[in-house]
Amino acid sequence: MKKRSEDVQGRVSELLQTLKKAKGQARIQALKELKQVVAARATAMKTVVDEGGVSLISSLLGPFTSHAVGSEAIAVLVNLELDSESKTNLMQPTKISLMVDMLNEGSVETKINCTRLIEKLMEEKEFRAESISSHRLLVGLMRLVKDKRHTNGILPGLSLLRSICLHKQVMGLIVSIGAVSQLVELLPALEPDCLELALFILDTLSSLPEGKAALxxxxxxxxxxxxxxxxxxxxxxxxxxxxxxxxxxxxxxxxxxxxxxxxxxxxxxxxxxxxxxxxxxxxxxxxxxxxxxxxxxxxxxxxxxxxxxxx
Structure with missing residues (x-):
């Protein structure tokens, strides 16, 4: 068992070294393998964190990052324990902007990972509402929640929307994209855990005059x-x-x-x-x-x- 653990740690170290130098397809491949190892082993998560992997992978996210690299990087980050400094680093506007782009244009798995990661960042005390005050973010989120072909996105989507609702500055924007009527129409098809979240969101929005009117x-x-x-x-x-x-x-x-x-x-x-x-x-x-x-x-x-x- 110890040997296997050492093997995992060694492989994670190798992959992190590869990421420092690799470009293009080699970088994507290293991230894909790292994602698989991290998902399978708790020791792999610890090694990534201990060896500075979080800041290394976070540095790959920026305005010129391809969605192929971005989606794999976020798939790793969302499964790691992120400290306050790491979360603050990921809150940079260019990084949030990339997540929002992928929330709108990525695969369902990528959309869910972006949603979960943004919610993780919102737990940080230093999180600023301006980061989520985005028409594009909210539209992408509602699209995920309404996707009847991929219902595994409903719960994480509603969970993030609930967190966003707690920021009063963004509530009016949620109403303005037509979220109220869309959520009302979804109610009959929702499972109990999703239903409770949707009702909380609607009840919160009903505190606004425009929310009441939309209802x-x-x-x-x-x-x-x-x-x-x-x-x-x-x-x-x-x-x-x-x-x-x-x-x-x-x-x-x-x-x-x-x-x-x-x-x-x-x-x-x-x-x-x-x-x-x-x-x-x-x-x-x-x-x-x-x-x-x-x-x-x-x-x-x-x-x-x-x-x-x-x-």
Whole structure:
């Protein structure tokens, strides 16, 4: 076992030496092999880091880097433990710009690696929102999330979008590229882990006036949110309820009626009668009251699928 470990370390050292001198196809080949060794062995990761491999590979990323070299370099970097200095180095505008280019034009694997690496960089305290305030980055990310042929990109794509959403300066840009309606349309097909991320993003964007307006203008917002209440998890119910509240408060007469016709009243009663947290129940009661204002008691009771005796 020790011999095998030494062999791996020796091979990593050789590959790093090759990278210092190699050009063109030889450089790509060395990166490809390094990617395979790093993915297979934890000792290989440590050797790359210990021997200065992170800064060497990072130095290959720049404005004149071919996508063939860039995609292999990022495939190695995304699997390494990056310290604060390495992350700061990778945040240089030319390096971020290359990642964004490959997020738009690379293979699915490359797009996912770029997405994961950018999210890693965002964990750094020194990360600046200007780095991600890019129309091209957000468009590429949404394209990855919507790719029905390669669903393995949805989770990393939504995860990065969630992190970006936490930077208020970029939220308006996300709304401006049409992300709200695109995410709403995706909801019915998403797995629970992806669904929670998408709902978090939509709920966060609903705090902006333009985010609220985009949710209201999307015809499937209300039916999709009503459908999700009490279906997946308490967390999903909370986000869906918050989004419904935002939309119904924005246009009470129009949206409340649409929501009630979609079955909201009955769903809200389920939340109120459930073991959900008290804040969620209170919000449901308030929304139920708001929805009832457009109806007579008799009609509203029928919309709740209840009779007077049950009430």
């Amino acid at each position: 209201k203008d999307c015809g499937n917002t209300i039916p999709n949110m009503v459908r999700l209440l009490m279906r997946i998890s308490e967390c999903c119910t909370q986000y869906a309820l918050s989004i419904l509240w935002s939309v119904c408060k924005l246009a009470p007469e129009e949206c409340s009626s649409v929501a009630v016709e979609a079955g909201l009243a009955a769903k809200l009663l389920l939340v109120i009668q459930s073991g959900c947290n008290p804040v969620l129940k209170q919000k449901s009661s308030e929304l139920l009251k708001l929805c009832s204002l457009n109806y007579t008691d008799t009609i509203f009771i029928s919309k709740c699928k209840l009779t007077r005796t049950i009430l």
